[in-house]
Amino acid sequence: MEYSFSEIxxxxxxxxxxxxxYKVTTxxxxxxxxxxxxxxxxxxxxxHVGHPLGYIFSDIYARYKRMxxxxxxxxxxxxxxxxxxxxxxxxxxxxxxxxxxxxxxxxISQLQKIGFSYDWSRQVSTCEPAYYKWTQWIFLQLFNxxxxxxxxxxxxxxxxxxxxxxxxxxxxTAYTSADVSPFTALExxxxxxKQQQDILMEYRLAYQKESFVNWCPALGTVLANDEIVNGVSxxxxxxxxxxxxxxxxxxxxxxxxxxxxxxxTLDWSESxxxxxxxxxxxxxxxxxxxxxxxxxDKIEVFTTRVDTIFGVSFLVxxxxxxxxKQITTEEYKAAVDEYVKVCAAxxxxxxxxxxxVSGQFTGAYVLHPFLQTEIPVFIADYVLAGYGTGxxxxxxxxxxxxxxxxxxxxxxxIPILDAQQNIEQEADATKEGKYINSDxxxxxxxxxxxxxxIEKLEQQKLGYGKINYKMRDAGYSRxxxxxxxxPIYYDNDGIIHTMEDKLPVCLPNVASYKPTGTGESPLxxxxxxxxxxxxxxxMETDTMPGYAGSSWYFLRYMDPENPxxxxxxxxxxxxxxxxxxxxxxxxxVGHLLYSRFWHKFLKDIGKVSTEEPFQxxxxxxxxxGRSLLTxxxxxxxxxxxxxxxxxxxxxxxxxxxxxxxxxENDNRFENIQIDDIAxxxxxDGNDFIALDVQLEKMSKRYLNVVNPDDMVAQYGAxxxxxxxxxxxxxxxAKPWDTNGIxxxxxxxxxxxxxxYDDLGNAKNIDHEPTQEELKILHKTIKxxxxxxxxxxxxxxxxTFMIAVNDLSKLKNxxxxxxxxxIKLIAPFAPHTAEVLWTNLGNNSSVVTCDFPTFDEQYxxxxxxxxxxxxxxxxxANIEISLExxxxxxxxxxxxxxxxxxxxxxxxxxxxxxxxxxIINVVI
Numbered sequence: 001m002e003y004s005f006s007e008i009x010x011x012x013x014x015x016x017x018x019x020x021x022y023k024v025t026t027x028x029x030x031x032x033x034x035x036x037x038x039x040x041x042x043x044x045x046x047x048h049v050g051h052p053l054g055y056i057f058s059d060i061y062a063r064y065k066r067m068x069x070x071x072x073x074x075x076x077x078x079x080x081x082x083x084x085x086x087x088x089x090x091x092x093x094x095x096x097x098x099x100x101x102x103x104x105x106x107x108i109s110q111l112q113k114i115g116f117s118y119d120w121s122r123q124v125s126t127c128e129p130a131y132y133k134w135t136q137w138i139f140l141q142l143f144n145x146x147x148x149x150x151x152x153x154x155x156x157x158x159x160x161x162x163x164x165x166x167x168x169x170x171x172x173t174a175y176t177s178a179d180v181s182p183f184t185a186l187e188x189x190x191x192x193x194k195q196q197q198d199i200l201m202e203y204r205l206a207y208q209k210e211s212f213v214n215w216c217p218a219l220g221t222v223l224a225n226d227e228i229v230n231g232v233s234x235x236x237x238x239x240x241x242x243x244x245x246x247x248x249x250x251x252x253x254x255x256x257x258x259x260x261x262x263x264x265t266l267d268w269s270e271s272x273x274x275x276x277x278x279x280x281x282x283x284x285x286x287x288x289x290x291x292x293x294x295x296x297d298k299i300e301v302f303t304t305r306v307d308t309i310f311g312v313s314f315l316v317x318x319x320x321x322x323x324x325k326q327i328t329t330e331e332y333k334a335a336v337d338e339y340v341k342v343c344a345a346x347x348x349x350x351x352x353x354x355x356x357v358s359g360q361f362t363g364a365y366v367l368h369p370f371l372q373t374e375i376p377v378f379i380a381d382y383v384l385a386g387y388g389t390g391x392x393x394x395x396x397x398x399x400x401x402x403x404x405x406x407x408x409x410x411x412x413x414i415p416i417l418d419a420q421q422n423i424e425q426e427a428d429a430t431k432e433g434k435y436i437n438s439d440x441x442x443x444x445x446x447x448x449x450x451x452x453x454i455e456k457l458e459q460q461k462l463g464y465g466k467i468n469y470k471m472r473d474a475g476y477s478r479x480x481x482x483x484x485x486x487p488i489y490y491d492n493d494g495i496i497h498t499m500e501d502k503l504p505v506c507l508p509n510v511a512s513y514k515p516t517g518t519g520e521s522p523l524x525x526x527x528x529x530x531x532x533x534x535x536x537x538x539m540e541t542d543t544m545p546g547y548a549g550s551s552w553y554f555l556r557y558m559d560p561e562n563p564x565x566x567x568x569x570x571x572x573x574x575x576x577x578x579x580x581x582x583x584x585x586x587x588x589v590g591h592l593l594y595s596r597f598w599h600k601f602l603k604d605i606g607k608v609s610t611e612e613p614f615q616x617x618x619x620x621x622x623x624x625g626r627s628l629l630t631x632x633x634x635x636x637x638x639x640x641x642x643x644x645x646x647x648x649x650x651x652x653x654x655x656x657x658x659x660x661x662x663x664e665n666d667n668r669f670e671n672i673q674i675d676d677i678a679x680x681x682x683x684d685g686n687d688f689i690a691l692d693v694q695l696e697k698m699s700k701r702y703l704n705v706v707n708p709d710d711m712v713a714q715y716g717a718x719x720x721x722x723x724x725x726x727x728x729x730x731x732x733a734k735p736w737d738t739n740g741i742x743x744x745x746x747x748x749x750x751x752x753x754x755x756y757d758d759l760g761n762a763k764n765i766d767h768e769p770t771q772e773e774l775k776i777l778h779k780t781i782k783x784x785x786x787x788x789x790x791x792x793x794x795x796x797x798x799t800f801m802i803a804v805n806d807l808s809k810l811k812n813x814x815x816x817x818x819x820x821x822i823k824l825i826a827p828f829a830p831h832t833a834e835v836l837w838t839n840l841g842n843n844s845s846v847v848t849c850d851f852p853t854f855d856e857q858y859x860x861x862x863x864x865x866x867x868x869x870x871x872x873x874x875x876a877n878i879e880i881s882l883e884x885x886x887x888x889x890x891x892x893x894x895x896x897x898x899x900x901x902x903x904x905x906x907x908x909x910x911x912x913x914x915x916x917x918i919i920n921v922v923i
Contacts, residue, residue: 001835006716021117026570028071032070034579036073036075036554038583041079048705048707059721066848075124081126081127089513100125130504136487143207149174149175170184214347249476259596267615287301288309310370313395313396316383317379321390362379397416403427484544485505551591555572572609595614621731624733625696626738636677644703652693655687725793729794753808765818773817779859870921
């Protein structure tokens with residue numbers, strides 16, 4: 001049988017399909033193992049060669065674990081809600097569901113061509129009502145839950161209501177990120193339903209509040225931060241301003257400590273863990289109250305350096321706080337209004353990255369908690385309402401940002417430690433030395449001073465010690481159409497009602513997917529849908545964000561057809577969590593953090609049995625594009641370098657016979673004639689131009705996108721799979737270079753020729769294996785087994801190449817050796833392995849075989865190629881049995897003609913044998 005990869009792939013896939021080899025159940029006496037890829041968003045562009053890198057990696061590992069005796073769950077699905085599909089719908093008028101389904105079909109076709117061992121019977125798509133029914137159900141559980149800080153667990157909101165009814169809120173331990181006024185049971189029971197709802201919103205894990213959003217009046221829509229560039233909309237470059245709107249949030253901050261502690265139990269890279277630690281941002285400090293002069297209100301500040309409180313010379317608050325309007329004096333009103341307007345046009349990221357010092361005095365003062373001195377209150381763009389309390393106490397001598405602000409506005413810079421240096425030129429944040437200019441802590445050192453200050457603050461009710469977290473609650477509203485609808489509605493009084501008995505609440509058809517112009521989503525235009533619960537009622541018209549469906553999808557794979565619950569107890573307790581998760585590190589503080597939060601909550605309410613969803617995490621590096629560009633002088637009257645599609649080039653050259661195709665597909669070349677090109681001629685008489693190589697992101701823009709379909713069609717799926725692994729370690733970035741794939745293609749063919757000759761005839765393999773081939777085989781098994789365990793798949797490919805080269809030098813290789821080699825290579829090149837396995841007389845699938853194990857006896861070296869040194873100089877190498885006695889070794893060496901020409905027949909003064917290392921002869 002000749003090597004025809006297209007025919008081989010067809011035969012292998014048909015066998016896998018006929019025998020249903022990838023279908024997995026919980027009814028198994030094997031240990032479970034769950035291998036998962038981060039599921040893709042099905043864009044219209046389809047896959048390029050960078051996308052399958054992680055999928056191939058995880059597929060090899062899933063196949064390996066299956067052959068090692070595990071019951072492997074290896075599913076695939078699609079993260080199908082999102083803005084791109086909606087934007088396409090706006091442009092074309094097609095329903096997002098139609099285009100999304102078409103894209104999914106394209107993705108499935110591409111994935112199947114590469115031969116992944118997915119159990120497609122478990123496929124899920126987040127946009128299917130049968131799936132997002134359970135996303136909506138989880139939201140309702142969050143809405144109907146609060147977090148108990150004493151028990152570190154979520155409980156039903158009904159428990160909290162009972163506490164309020166019996167004791168008010170003065171002794172409750174429910175977590176809240178707001179400052180809720182105390183009330184008694186009597187007061188609670190006298191509150192109206194709306195007042196009670198507003199109070200409970202401060203405790204629910206899914207809650208609603210007024211929040212600032214990026215509003216673009218010209219586009220009539222709310223924009224995400226990544227849709228804003230340099231303060232204007234990415235689409236159309238329109239001005240963007242801050243607008244207050246009612247938004248949904250998830251109280252992830254309640255789980256901050258558990259999210260931190262859980263990282264210690266995970267087999268993730270330290271860099272990945274650090275990204276989450278830094279995002280959560282645990283800080284130990286104190287809350288300090290600064291009373292406002294001439295107001296009964298106060299400004300609260302969280303600080304990690306309460307020891308610097310006597311160095312405070314001004315306060316800065318966020319420009320968007322409501323307090324700004326209340327405290328600004330008439331004298332400064334116009335200036336404050338103008339500064340607030342300027343800040344509103346910037347994104348939070350831009351404000352924090354701003355290098356130019358700016359701010360505006362409000363005319364208001366606070367009083368120092370201990371000294372009662374007046375301290376001016378400024379607004380500045382670097383303070384954000386969503387972080388901490390939206391206020392900072394400024395200590396110019398200890399903080400460089402505060403120092404620059406004080407210099408600009410000529411504010412006092414008070415030294416507070418005798419160890420501070422050069423504060424005439426810059427801030428010094430040291431904690432060393434003794435305190436000066438600091439009232440009752442003068443002469444003390446950091447640790448003792450901090451403890452005394454917190455004690456005094458608490459005694460005088462001016463503040464208290466507190467652990468704070470930088471992480472904010474997660475925004476959960478999108479003013480879009482293509483997302484999960486919220487299963488709630490509002491009555492005439494604005495009271496929220498949940499819709500547990502109507503799940504799934506499905507998206508309605510709408511006439512237009514365009515923004516409404518009011519800030520509401522397009523759902524607001526579906527009048528019948530909005531009022532489906534009766535006259536005067538109103539459905540929530542925001543939709544859930546993209547991360548909603550991706551925060552729990554790994555659980556649905558365990559039990560995808562279950563109509564009565566998101567996952568059965570039996571299925572979840574069997575699969576438990578993901579053992580091996582592959583995806584990009586860019587999701588560290590998005591998807592991975594939200595999934596961990598949701599999983600911990602589901603554990604609290606008894607839906608899962610594990611604390612963490614992903615036990616081991618592997619991040620794949622990015623495959624970059626290898627762009628090809630023309631050189632200066634190659635094209636008449638064209639001075640700039642032009643990108644050339646990589647698929648039209650050969651060996652980094654554009655040949656003349658491809659020029660017409662280039663012209664037809666690229667309008668930049670339509671006015672360039674073939675004679676305008678400075679062609680060179682190769683030794684075979686073919687005209688070409690040599691192109692420059694540049695490494696860039698793989699993108700349509702740079703014409704360097706390589707479609708995996710093209711690679712599979714040209715070289716075969718197994719070559720493509722092994723080449724992606726051969727490019728380098730999984731976690732490093734690497735460029736795609738099509739020039740190198742032919743080497744892997746040649747290797748696969750050479751492997752095939754161990755069984756068939758060049759004419760496709762079967763070789764004589766029906767004989768006992770020789771010691772030499774067994775030695776090659778078992779060394780290969782050992783090396784590949786070790787490398788797979790340490791996830792070094794690139795060196796596995798190198799090992800296969802060495803083994804096949806060594807075996808090819810032998811006259812014939814036995815079927816015994818070949819069958820083990822086929823099993824060994826099966827996770828990497830499954831199609832080729834499957835057909836060879838079948839052709840050698842096996843009815844079963846190689847997928848279901850045991851992974852081969854090495855035999856130590858074949859790893860023991862029986863001979864050694866000794867380097868021979870004569871008078872300290874290397875003169876020869878002689879292969880000698882390791883069991884040869886020293887007397888015989890001396891005879892063998894001294895009689896070798898390569899040695900005698902240097903010894904000239906003289907007897908050696910010394911003859912030293914270092915067993916298995918070297919022989920030294922001294923004449």
